[in-house]
Amino acid sequence: MPKARVLLIDDEREFAATLTERLGLRGYEASAAFTAEEAIAAVAASAPDVVLLDLNLPGVRGVELLMTLRQLLPQGEIILLSGHLDLAEKIEGVRLDAFGLLLKPVVMSELTAKIDAAQAKRRTHAAR
Amino acid sequence: MPPADDASVERALRAFAAATIGLAVHELNNRLAVMRETVGLMEDLARAGKSGAAGTARAHGSLDDQVGRALNIVGTLARLGSALGAAGEGFDAGAAIGDLLGLSERWARQHSLRLVADVAGNLPRAGGDPAYFLCLAHRLLVACAASQRAGGGVLLRAARDGAGIRLSLHPAGERLESAAAPANDDELINRELARRLGAELLFQGGGGPTLRLAAIH
Numbered sequence: 001m002p003k004a005r006v007l008l009i010d011d012e013r014e015f016a017a018t019l020t021e022r023l024g025l026r027g028y029e030a031s032a033a034f035t036a037e038e039a040i041a042a043v044a045a046s047a048p049d050v051v052l053l054d055l056n057l058p059g060v061r062g063v064e065l066l067m068t069l070r071q072l073l074p075q076g077e078i079i080l081l082s083g084h085l086d087l088a089e090k091i092e093g094v095r096l097d098a099f100g101l102l103l104k105p106v107v108m109s110e111l112t113a114k115i116d117a118a119q120a121k122r123r124t125h126a127a128r
Numbered sequence: 129m130p131p132a133d134d135a136s137v138e139r140a141l142r143a144f145a146a147a148t149i150g151l152a153v154h155e156l157n158n159r160l161a162v163m164r165e166t167v168g169l170m171e172d173l174a175r176a177g178k179s180g181a182a183g184t185a186r187a188h189g190s191l192d193d194q195v196g197r198a199l200n201i202v203g204t205l206a207r208l209g210s211a212l213g214a215a216g217e218g219f220d221a222g223a224a225i226g227d228l229l230g231l232s233e234r235w236a237r238q239h240s241l242r243l244v245a246d247v248a249g250n251l252p253r254a255g256g257d258p259a260y261f262l263c264l265a266h267r268l269l270v271a272c273a274a275s276q277r278a279g280g281g282v283l284l285r286a287a288r289d290g291a292g293i294r295l296s297l298h299p300a301g302e303r304l305e306s307a308a309a310p311a312n313d314d315e316l317i318n319r320e321l322a323r324r325l326g327a328e329l330l331f332q333g334g335g336g337p338t339l340r341l342a343a344i345h
Contacts, residue, residue: 011237012158014190018165025172056154059240059278083157084150105161108168 002029004119007048009039009065010081011057015104026112036060043072050099050118051078052111063092070096075126077118081106132313132320140317144263145212151231152205159198166190204230211258218344219258221293222247225284228265241273242281242300251286251293252343256325264321264329264339268297271314272336277302282336292343297336 006028010016016032023030031046033039036057043051051069055062062080069078080101099118102111170187173179204227211219229243236243254261265284273282280301287294318337322329328340 012162014194015158015162015165018162018169022165022169022172025176056234056238058237083154083161104157105164 003027004029004049004115005046006030006050006052006115007039007042007046008032008052009034009036009057010052010054011035012054019106022108023112023115026108028112028115036065039065040068040072043069043076047073047076049076049122050115051076052081052115053078053098054081054083056083063096066092066096066098075122077122079114079118130316131323132316136313136317137320137324140267140321141259141263144266148208148231148266149205151234152201155201155231155234156198159194159201163191163194163198166194200230208262211262214258217258218253218255219261220251221254221261221286221295221341222249222251224258224262225265225286225295228262228269229284232266232269235270236273236281239273240278241276243269243273243284244281245284245286247284247286248288250288252288252291254293255342255344256327260321260325261327261341264318264325264327265295267314267318267321268337268339272297272299275299275303277304289340293341294338295341296338299336 003026006020006023008016008020008023008030010019010032011034013032013034016034020030020032031042031048033042036059039051039053039057042048051073053062053066053069055066057065066078066080077099078097080098081104082101083104099121100114102114166187170179170184173183207223207227208231211224225245225247229245232243269282269284273280276282276299280299280303283298283300285294285296285298319329322339326342330338330340332338
């Protein structure tokens with residue numbers, strides 16, 4: 001059984017492909033979506049435990065996509081990724097109940113700790 | 129119309145510098161993120177005894193590509209830095225347009241817009257302060273692109289114009305119904321930047337703006 005089913009949403013294909021492979025080597029079932037449309041379809045189809053969402057996808061405001069994913073995935077946790085610290089996005093992310101925000105480039109141990117904490121929270125809520 | 133005051137022009141220059149530095153930092157962070165993950169994956173595979181020659185070659189190719197892209201950004205930043213500090217020494221308008229497009233690429237991609245340059249090879253060196261040119265060209269480019277629906281874009285054409293240079297912006301695609309005419313303040317600032325650059329800013333009905341630059345002879 002995987003530690004968590006993780007969906008990474010990022011238009012940087014090389015980054016997403018490499019990171020999902022690394023997460024796979026660590027016992028996570030990881031997949032990637034590269035556009036907002038792909039992300040919505042993937043979340044609707046497979047309801048991942050944890051979503052890693054880059055807020056700067058083409059053609060969509062990251063906060064709007066976060067709201068859509070939140071509605072599609074009430075039981076899952078969403079961790080935001082960003083290439084730069086945008087305070088407004090961070091505040092919106094907290095308001096919209098994102099589990100946290102990590103800055104790229106991410107440190108693998110910090111990322112997996114965050115995913116594990118998100119999964120633990122999700123399981124606690126599901127058990128209630 | 130009265131000219132824009134010094135404080136407004138100063139704010140415009142600062143906003144341009146902040147926007148371009150922000151875009152460059154974001155892009156550099158992305159390159160570094162790919163490099164970190166690529167190196168991390170090589171380590172993970174080696175630790176798991178799964179690394180092979182093909183995977184190693186692919187990783188090296190990826191790292192080489194990312195380093196090249198990062199160096200391009202650093203080169204652009206270095207040129208912008210020296211342009212912003214080189215008052216009145218003249219500049220290579222074609223190179224400046226290339227740098228602007230390079231830095232605006234991600235912004236355009238995020239808005240599903242295309243930015244294309246068509247720069248003639250025989251341009252003379254432009255006169256004036258490159259900081260005013262870069263700031264003005266960026267403002268015009270963003271305003272022109274932002275007025276287009278997703279899927280549209282802007283063609284920047286730079287060509288010799290008599291003894292000077294003509295930079296024209298051509299919107300390509302469907303105009304957004306909600307696109308507003310430039311606010312009075314924005315137009316005043318653009319005209320003042322053009323005046324300080326020693327250039328002429330023209331707006332022709334239906335098309336994008338045109339900037340006529342003087343050359344250094």
